[in-house]
Amino acid sequence: MKRAERGFDLEGFFFSVSLKKKKIEKSKTKNQPLDPDLLPLRSAFTRVVAPLAAALCLCNADRICLAVAIVPMAAELGWKPATQGEEISVFFFEKVFF
Amino acid sequence: MNEKKSQQQKQKIKQPPLLGLVQSAFLFGYAATQLVGGAAADRFGGRRVLGLGIAFFSLAQLATPALLAAAAAGSSSFPSSSSSSLSAAAVSSRTLAAALLARAAVGLGEGVALPSMSSLVARHVPPSSRATALGASFSGFHCGNLLGLALSPVLLARMGWRGMFAFFGAAGAPLLLFWFSLVPESERVKRERRRNSTSTSSTSTSTPSSCSTSTSSPPPPPPQPPTTPKVTPRALLSSRHTWAIIAANVANHWGYFVYLSWLPSYFHGAVGLDLATSAAASLGPWLLMAVGSSASGALADWLVGVEKWPVRRVRVTLQLVAFLVPAAALVTLALVGGGGGGGVGSVGVGAKAAALTTASSKTPSLHPALAIALVATALGTTSLGQAGFVANMADVAPKAAGSMFGLCNTFGSAAGIAGVVGAGAIVQATGGSFAPLFLLTAGLYCVGAAVFARFASGEAVF
Numbered sequence A: 001m002k003r004a005e006r007g008f009d010l011e012g013f014f015f016s017v018s019l020k021k022k023k024i025e026k027s028k029t030k031n032q033p034l035d036p037d038l039l040p041l042r043s044a045f046t047r048v049v050a051p052l053a054a055a056l057c058l059c060n061a062d063r064i065c066l067a068v069a070i071v072p073m074a075a076e077l078g079w080k081p082a083t084q085g086e087e088i089s090v091f092f093f094e095k096v097f098f
Numbered sequence B: 001m002n003e004k005k006s007q008q009q010k011q012k013i014k015q016p017p018l019l020g021l022v023q024s025a026f027l028f029g030y031a032a033t034q035l036v037g038g039a040a041a042d043r044f045g046g047r048r049v050l051g052l053g054i055a056f057f058s059l060a061q062l063a064t065p066a067l068l069a070a071a072a073a074g075s076s077s078f079p080s081s082s083s084s085s086l087s088a089a090a091v092s093s094r095t096l097a098a099a100l101l102a103r104a105a106v107g108l109g110e111g112v113a114l115p116s117m118s119s120l121v122a123r124h125v126p127p128s129s130r131a132t133a134l135g136a137s138f139s140g141f142h143c144g145n146l147l148g149l150a151l152s153p154v155l156l157a158r159m160g161w162r163g164m165f166a167f168f169g170a171a172g173a174p175l176l177l178f179w180f181s182l183v184p185e186s187e188r189v190k191r192e193r194r195r196n197s198t199s200t201s202s203t204s205t206s207t208p209s210s211c212s213t214s215t216s217s218p219p220p221p222p223p224q225p226p227t228t229p230k231v232t233p234r235a236l237l238s239s240r241h242t243w244a245i246i247a248a249n250v251a252n253h254w255g256y257f258v259y260l261s262w263l264p265s266y267f268h269g270a271v272g273l274d275l276a277t278s279a280a281a282s283l284g285p286w287l288l289m290a291v292g293s294s295a296s297g298a299l300a301d302w303l304v305g306v307e308k309w310p311v312r313r314v315r316v317t318l319q320l321v322a323f324l325v326p327a328a329a330l331v332t333l334a335l336v337g338g339g340g341g342g343g344v345g346s347v348g349v350g351a352k353a354a355a356l357t358t359a360s361s362k363t364p365s366l367h368p369a370l371a372i373a374l375v376a377t378a379l380g381t382t383s384l385g386q387a388g389f390v391a392n393m394a395d396v397a398p399k400a401a402g403s404m405f406g407l408c409n410t411f412g413s414a415a416g417i418a419g420v421v422g423a424g425a426i427v428q429a430t431g432g433s434f435a436p437l438f439l440l441t442a443g444l445y446c447v448g449a450a451v452f453a454r455f456a457s458g459e460a461v462f
Helices: A018-028 A041-077 A087-097 B002-010 B017-032 B034-044 B046-072 B088-111 B113-124 B127-170 B172-182 B187-199 B233-237 B240-270 B275-305 B311-335 B349-356 B368-387 B389-396 B398-429 B435-455
Strands: none
Touching: A041 B017, A041 B046, A041 B088, A041 B113, A041 B127, A041 B172, B017 B034, B017 B088, B017 B240, B017 B398, B034 B046, B034 B113, B034 B398, B046 B088, B046 B113, B046 B127, B046 B172, B088 B113, B113 B127, B113 B389, B113 B398, B127 B172, B127 B275, B127 B368, B127 B389, B233 B240, B233 B398, B240 B275, B240 B311, B240 B368, B240 B389, B240 B398, B240 B435, B275 B311, B275 B368, B311 B368, B311 B389, B311 B435, B368 B389, B389 B398, B398 B435
16 A cells, blocks of 8 residues: 555556656646655556446436336325326336336 | 326326426435535545445435324324325325425435546546546436436335335435445545554544544534645636536536426327337437446547547547437437428437337327437437546546535536526427427537636646
């Protein structure tokens, strides 16, 4: 974790356009030399971005599942204003995915 | 079931208020933890704050059925589908309140996610790749929509809604394992904690080498500054560069939540697609957004790194495209209400599916393929904003990216609530017409674009 190596992993990163970036990098971090938190490019993506993407994915899945689940819930629990229109979503997805 | 389905198709379907109510309950919780979550992520590190957030929203998700059961308990037998007891109305209103509470709790947990992302990316990712990193993270975000929409009907069919909540809640456990095994703790945060523990000798909790973060410790809400210069929300708000981002954030979130809650109804009710096609058509734009997020991030970093564009020009250009193209698409949608348009192909799944059902029983007010193409264009280009105003937060406030995101997204979430609720009111007031809503959204995009273009900065201000 305590990685002292600066510089960039050019091979590992598929969007790599990095060669010319170094200069900008230097000029930007001139005031704070050697920020200990900055990771090399590849581990920034494997250790920060990948888990972030997974976490945000679950966030949204947790959120949006209710749009579908609300139909049977409303029917079972007797939430009145629901029953009509929301059936769309369930029928949608039933039909598409089965 | 088939007859029920055809019944449904016959009805003029409009979005009922319930879903809007439940979604805004979520959004209230979501908005509430933006600021706190962002400030906490800046101070304690996104690793611990979002780790806690995942634990919290997963537990809330997991506990939802139990909470509803507890709310229903006492008066009638719960699982019987035909509720025949006397106080059925009372029970249903109690369970509904419990559901709203549970959604708000899930929202509270999820509220810290995006500010933590902003803080983590600003802290750990080299500046020249930050837009790419944000874009990739947002791709995960949009994939969550796809995953949730694809999985939940299957889960509902297999194990009912209780099982579905349990499944999604339980999915938090492996994610947490993954999270804490990978995400690094901030050196700066560690250093500060070390300094604090040496100065106040009595506490003596953290040795520098032990990375064991107890998941149970709550993030203390208002951060007090030990060593790093603290950037308060008030200081952030004093800058017009912040207001530029806020304006873009508000316009973006209004549009996003209007799409999120109204897309299926629009495709079905106004365009006249059948149910299955509407479903496929509403999935398409999310897929496009997932791709667009990553692409726009890489594009922005390429423009800065290789083409040597100034940062401000990159952010403003991308944001202008991200707002003005959807605005044009929405205006077109609003105006071309009348006849069938030309055969627009190549929108992928949606268009293909639409072509199959153009000869449906309903007479469409707009050529379905054209409508799908326009909505997909609108949503897809909106995702360029991730390399515009979102990436601009870390440009302007690199040391307080979490607080900045939390602040701006508090306004954004409020706009999201207004979008969910207001859109329903507008569509109902105009008798099921989506044109006024689209024009209003297009207008907001234009205002957001103008304010951002005028006041955005490419330099670090805080």
